[in-house]
Amino acid sequence: xxxxxxxxxxxxxxxxxxxxxxxxxxxxxxxxxxxxxxxxxxxxxxxxxxxxxxxxxxxxxxxxxxxxxxxxxxxxxxxxxxxxxxxxxxxxxxxxxxxxxxxxxxxxxxxxxxxxxxxxxxxxxxxxxxxxxxxxxxxxxxxxxxxxxxxxxxxxxxxxxxxxxx
Numbered sequence: 001x002x003x004x005x006x007x008x009x010x011x012x013x014x015x016x017x018x019x020x021x022x023x024x025x026x027x028x029x030x031x032x033x034x035x036x037x038x039x040x041x042x043x044x045x046x047x048x049x050x051x052x053x054x055x056x057x058x059x060x061x062x063x064x065x066x067x068x069x070x071x072x073x074x075x076x077x078x079x080x081x082x083x084x085x086x087x088x089x090x091x092x093x094x095x096x097x098x099x100x101x102x103x104x105x106x107x108x109x110x111x112x113x114x115x116x117x118x119x120x121x122x123x124x125x126x127x128x129x130x131x132x133x134x135x136x137x138x139x140x141x142x143x144x145x146x147x148x149x150x151x152x153x154x155x156x157x158x159x160x161x162x163x164x165x166x
Contacts, residue, residue, distance in 0.1 A: 021060035029057045130156050
């Protein structure tokens with residue numbers, strides 16, 4: 001059965017005039033919707049598409065029902081996509097957590113507090129060595145006056161103070 005564009009426009013423009021809509025076979029409705037006749041039959045059995053009898057469908061009502069069904073599926077897929085993105089984010093976080101735990105077990109990671117303690121000890125040693133420079137210079141260079149040693153001491157302390165604020 002062939003329909004002109006005007007026939008289709010007239011059928012689709014009158015939402016409550018389902019009884020005026022032609023009744024078509026599953027194959028014809030499948031052509032309209034771009035799906036196979038066996039899918040039309042399955043949608044009819046599932047109650048998604050209205051049927052006049054077991055094998056025929058009111059064209060307008062079936063097209064509207066199929067569009068509503070497609071919209072509902074699209075909304076569901078959007079929710080599914082958001083859920084999938086959250087699951088992916090969680091999976092990545094769990095993988096990172098396991099990788100971190102494995103790196104700790106292999107000794108590749110050191111706790112930050114332990115690193116901080118070690119560096120503090122190293123820097124205390126550097127500070128003590130730098131503060132000892134003026135007295136060591138005084139012992140090895142007998143020609144320097146106490147004023148010269150005090151000037152060296154002041155410069156070392158100033159340098160340590162500057163580096164503490166950087």
